[in-house]
Amino acid sequence: MNKDLTTDLLVVGGGAAGLCAAAEAAAAGVKVTVLDSDLHMGGQLVKQTHKFFGSKDEYAGTRGYKIAGILMDEIKELGDKIEMRVNTTCTGYYPEDGVYTAMKGEDEYYRIHAKKAVIATGAQERMLPFPNNDIPGVVGAGAVQTLMNVYGVLPGKKVLMVGAGNIGLIVSYQLTQAGVKVVGLVEAMPKIGGYWVHAAKIRRLGIPILLRHTILEAKGEDYVTGAVISEIDDKFQPIGKPQEIDCDVICMAVGLTPTTEIFWQAGAKMQFVPQLCGHVPFRDKTMRTSNPDLWVAGDAAGIEEASSAMVEGRIAGYSAAKALGKKMDAKKFDEYWARLDHLRAGEVGTKIRAGIAQVMVEGWEA
Amino acid sequence: MACNCTAEEKEKLFNSGVLTDNRPGAVLPPKELWENKKGGLVVIECPQRIPCNPCGTSCPSGAVVPFKDINDTPAIDYEKCTGCGMCVAKCPGLACFVIDLTYGPDKAVIKLPYELIPVPAKGDKVKCLNRTGEEVAEGEVLAVMQPFKDSTNVVSVVIPKKLVSDIRAIKVVR
Amino acid sequence: MELIQKHPILEFKHGKEVSFSFDGKELKGYEGEPIAVALTANGVRVFRVSPLMKRPRGFFCAIGKCSSCFMTVDGVPNVRTCVTPLAAGMKVETQKGKGLVPLETE
Numbered sequence: 001m002n003k004d005l006t007t008d009l010l011v012v013g014g015g016a017a018g019l020c021a022a023a024e025a026a027a028a029g030v031k032v033t034v035l036d037s038d039l040h041m042g043g044q045l046v047k048q049t050h051k052f053f054g055s056k057d058e059y060a061g062t063r064g065y066k067i068a069g070i071l072m073d074e075i076k077e078l079g080d081k082i083e084m085r086v087n088t089t090c091t092g093y094y095p096e097d098g099v100y101t102a103m104k105g106e107d108e109y110y111r112i113h114a115k116k117a118v119i120a121t122g123a124q125e126r127m128l129p130f131p132n133n134d135i136p137g138v139v140g141a142g143a144v145q146t147l148m149n150v151y152g153v154l155p156g157k158k159v160l161m162v163g164a165g166n167i168g169l170i171v172s173y174q175l176t177q178a179g180v181k182v183v184g185l186v187e188a189m190p191k192i193g194g195y196w197v198h199a200a201k202i203r204r205l206g207i208p209i210l211l212r213h214t215i216l217e218a219k220g221e222d223y224v225t226g227a228v229i230s231e232i233d234d235k236f237q238p239i240g241k242p243q244e245i246d247c248d249v250i251c252m253a254v255g256l257t258p259t260t261e262i263f264w265q266a267g268a269k270m271q272f273v274p275q276l277c278g279h280v281p282f283r284d285k286t287m288r289t290s291n292p293d294l295w296v297a298g299d300a301a302g303i304e305e306a307s308s309a310m311v312e313g314r315i316a317g318y319s320a321a322k323a324l325g326k327k328m329d330a331k332k333f334d335e336y337w338a339r340l341d342h343l344r345a346g347e348v349g350t351k352i353r354a355g356i357a358q359v360m361v362e363g364w365e366a
Numbered sequence: 367m368a369c370n371c372t373a374e375e376k377e378k379l380f381n382s383g384v385l386t387d388n389r390p391g392a393v394l395p396p397k398e399l400w401e402n403k404k405g406g407l408v409v410i411e412c413p414q415r416i417p418c419n420p421c422g423t424s425c426p427s428g429a430v431v432p433f434k435d436i437n438d439t440p441a442i443d444y445e446k447c448t449g450c451g452m453c454v455a456k457c458p459g460l461a462c463f464v465i466d467l468t469y470g471p472d473k474a475v476i477k478l479p480y481e482l483i484p485v486p487a488k489g490d491k492v493k494c495l496n497r498t499g500e501e502v503a504e505g506e507v508l509a510v511m512q513p514f515k516d517s518t519n520v521v522s523v524v525i526p527k528k529l530v531s532d533i534r535a536i537k538v539v540r
Numbered sequence: 541m542e543l544i545q546k547h548p549i550l551e552f553k554h555g556k557e558v559s560f561s562f563d564g565k566e567l568k569g570y571e572g573e574p575i576a577v578a579l580t581a582n583g584v585r586v587f588r589v590s591p592l593m594k595r596p597r598g599f600f601c602a603i604g605k606c607s608s609c610f611m612t613v614d615g616v617p618n619v620r621t622c623v624t625p626l627a628a629g630m631k632v633e634t635q636k637g638k639g640l641v642p643l644e645t646e
Contacts, residue, residue, distance in 0.1 A: 037604045037623055039574065049549045051458035051518075053418040055436050061420040061456050063516065063549070087625065089604065105624065106616050124605045134608075136585040136598025143602035143622075151573055152552035153581045154542040164382075177482055177548050191381035196414040197459030199383025204535035206499020209382040222596045223585040259605065307417075346437030347415050483548045517549040 002109045007033040007083070009320050010100060010114035012090045012262065015043020016306045017298025017313035018120035019071040024317030025118075026081040028326040033114070034082060035102055037089035042068035043122060045306060047145040049177065050170055053195070057339055058307035065149070067306070093117075093262045098293060116293050116323055118316045119263065120309075123256035123277075123299040128162065131217040137224025141171045141253035148178045156249035160227050161185040162215050166194035168253030172202050175251075183247055186213040186229050188236060195348075216242055218250050256303045263300075266291045275355030276302030282359045285337070286319035287312055290364060295320050302359075304352055311340045384497045389413040391439025394531065395465075399444055406449035406466030406475065410440045411534070412459060424456035451477045451520045455513045465530050474527040475508060478535065480519040486510060486538045493537040494525055503529055505536060542581055558628035575621035575632055576602070576609045587611050587621060588635035611635050615642045 009025050011018045014036035022032045040046065048064020059067045075082050088104045100112040125140035127133065139155065141163070147153045159175055161168050164187035172182045182202070190212055192199045199209060212232055219226040227245045230238040257278035263270060269282040269290040280302050281289040288295050297316040298309035315336045322328045344352050371379070376386040385392050392413040394400070400407050408429060410421060419433040421440050429447035430440050453462040454477050464477040486492055486507045494503040505523040512519050525533050544552065554570040561567070562584060569578025576587065576599050586596040587609050600608035604623040613619040614631050617639025621632070 039572070039623060039625055051420075051456075051516075053416060053420075053458050055417070055419060056423060060418060061424070061458060065550075087623065089623075106619060124603070125601055134590075134595055134597065136587070136596055139599055140601045140606075143599060146602040147577060147580060147599075148544065149550060151570075151577045151581075152544040152547070152550070152554070153577055154544055155580070178544050179483075187382075190378075192383060195416055195459065196383055197412055197416075197461045200385070200411060200497070200534075201383075201460050203383045204495055204497055204499055205537075206495065211378065211382050223598070342436060343417050345435070346417050348417065348437075481548050483546055485548070 001107060003111075005033065005110050005112045007031050007112065007114050008116070008324055009033070009317075010035070010112055010117040011120060012100075012117060013043065013120035013122055013298070013300070014041035014084065014086070015120060015122050015298060015309070016045050016067075016071075017122075017300075017309040017316070018043070018118065019068075019075060020310045020313030021118040021120060021295070021297055021317035021320070022082050023071065023074045023078065024314045025321040026075070026078040028318070028321035028328060029081070030321045030324055030326060032082045033112070034084050035088045035090050036086050039087055041072060041084060041086060044142065045071075047142070047149040048306070049149055049174055052306065054305075054307040054343060058310060058343070064306065090262065093265050095266050095291065116295070116320045118295045118297055118313070118320055119300055120296070120298045120313060120316070121259040121262065121300045123258050123303055125252060126255040126257050127252060128215065128254050130215055132220065133218060135218060135220055135223055137220060137248055138218055138250045138252065141167045141251050144249070144251050145171055145174060148174060148180075154178065154180060156247075157181065158183050158247040159249040159251050160215070160229070160245050160247040161251045161253060163187060163253035163255070164192040164194060164199065164209055164211075165253060165255065166198060167256075168251075169194040169198035169202060171251065171253060172207060173198070176202070176205060176207070182207050183245055184208040184210055186210050186215055188212065188214045188232060190234075214238070215250065224248055224250055256299065258300045258303060260300055263289060263291075263294065263296070266294055268294060271359050273302065273355045273358050275351045276359070278303075280359055282361055284361050284363050286322075287316040288319060288323075288364065292364070302352065302355055305343070308340060308343050308352075311336050311343070315340070385411050385413065393442075395442070395444050400465075401467050403447075403449070404466070404468045406464045406477070407444055407447050408442060408449070408453060409463045409465050410442070410453070410457075410461055411463075412440055412461045415439055418458065420456045420458060421453040421462055424452045426450065426452060449477075451511070452513060454479050454520050455511075455518045460518075463534065467527060467530065469524060470527075472527045473524050474530050475522055476525055476530065476533060477520050477522050480521045480536065481517060482538070484538050484540055485519055486521055486536070490538065492523060493539060494523065494529070494533045495535040495537055496532040497534050499535065501537065502532060505533070542583060558626065560626060560628065560630040560632060562632045563634055569626045571628060572625045574602075575611070575613065575619075575624050575626050575630065577622075578626050579621070579632070586634060589637065591638045610639065612639055617641060
């Protein structure tokens with residue numbers, strides 16, 4: 001089945017940023033179509049059982065998966081202004097005629113004609129090279145969350161977590177809540193990368209966090225039966241005697257990298273920004289890229305947090321609506337930027353601000 | 367928080383999420399006030415500046431001083447603290463506790479957040495854990511509440527008074 | 541099946557339980573949930589074997605971005621089982637090698 005679809009604003013990605021962009025634009029009267037390759041909307045929000053940090057505006061104190069519900073309710077209020085298509089993957093964007101293609105499952109193909117688009121494709125897990133890192137049992141942390149928190153399936157019995165950033169720390173806690181034993185976390189740096197309170201939570205439950213440690217190899221033939229870890233020095237070289245760890249899951253939480261294929265295909269101006277964890281598109285304050293029809297929001301713009309993804313989504317949705325001729329209240333735009341600046345004002349925002357400074361432009365020519 | 371470690375060992379512990387001494391955002395209440403306060407006083411262990419303020423916005427009495435900058439570590443006005451435990455239930459980092467030193471001559475009560483199963487019941491004997499998860503004592507559950515009906519339980523546990531600076535978690539044994 | 545029976549925060553609502561086949565064996569899973577999840581719940585860990593080095597591959601990213609979970613489903617190869625909903629009677633097979641698209645016979 002092959003079909004043509006027409007819409008005003010295409011939003012690729014129905015996670016925190018995409019849903020906020022869609023809600024913002026539709027409220028202004030724009031016809032919006034949201035695509036998501038997963039079987040439900042909500043992106044990473046639906047798996048977050050922990051309470052969010054931040055301020056009341058960004059739902060601090062509310063569990064992540066409930067925030068997904070709040071956003072979906074907001075969208076439901078907008079009725080048929082927003083069309084949601086799950087299980088639909090955007091497979092390309094052709095700058096020569098501005099057409100998008102998408103696939104649903106193996107049989108349904110769409111050519112989508114949209115005046116503007118917000119690309120909120122999020123991120124994907126990074127990997128560490130070590131022998132046997134490709135066998136079943138070596139899983140991304142996000143995938144473990146999906147199994148446990150969305151579908152109620154146990155990922156395994158004993159987990160070695162690689163990485164003590166926020167994701168490694170939070171997923172270790174969630175594994176414990178699901179009744180899975182976390183044998184420990186290995187972190188290459190001399191201190192945890194995530195919030196101290198997340199680490200304190202799991203240390204109190206007796207879960208070891210081994211700083212300056214890394215995984216040397218995964219053991220097993222058809223699937224993981226164990227791992228070998230080692231202490232490392234400040235040049236990341238193994239020192240001392242390697243340790244054998246009994247586990248059946250090696251959970252990789254070594255960082256995310258933005259998903260940006262559509263921007264590359266669009267010929268948007270890109271840059272590798274270490275602080276934003278990969279290649280990202282240049283953007284102006286409206287979150288518009290060098291391509292006048294494409295906006296970016298969320299992790300696709302740089303790895304950050306759900307709270308900033310939501311505000312960036314609002315800014316992108318607002319700006320796309322404005323570009324489509326809708327009358328918008330400039331005060332809202334300023335308010336959103338104030339919230340974003342506020343979230344990024346502290347020490348934890350220093351890295352992000354340094355990264356964004358490298359790809360933020362005053363404005364575009366056209 | 368008696369820790370007989372070197373400065374280097376303390377730094378290493380802190381870097382992996384273990385508090386080894388008082389720091390801004392992670393202090394014990396003033397001794398005299400604490401020893402006489404029926405109902406207990408709040409103890410927050412949040413020594414890192416992160417954008418977060420639900421402890422401040424949830425405190426009904428202003429004991430957790432309203433945040434000027436969302437990145438500030440929590441500051442406490444102990445005179446205003448009633449030991450209600452709202453912050454214990456609200457904190458996304460599970461970093462707030464209420465400790466009452468007036469329970470008995472050598473017993474105290476700690477209110478701590480709990481989000482695991484099995485959920486303890488009043489009268490249960492539980493294992494008390496320190497900041498590295500070691501079992502250091504046995505405690506008795508006085509009460510289990512869920513103030514916001516959002517799956518964060520606030521468990522009141524009777525513990526040995528001499529370990530109030532160490533016990534920060536429980537393990538329910540069935 | 542390795543399902544979480546009780547959880548401190550979440551309550552799991554599953555759809556209809558259906559039967560499907562995996563390499564000829566009948567298994568049960570929940571309709572509408574990803575095939576890869578149903579296989580994992582049944583203890584299946586190897587989804588495919590890589591073409592050159594014959595490496596076993598399985599569940600990795602769960603969001604359709606990595607290709608580890610490709611299997612042959614109802615004869616169609618390279619199906620992203622982590623984002624493909626399970627249907628009753630589906631024929632799921634371990635994909636050995638690069639996977640061949642079924643050709644039409646004249």
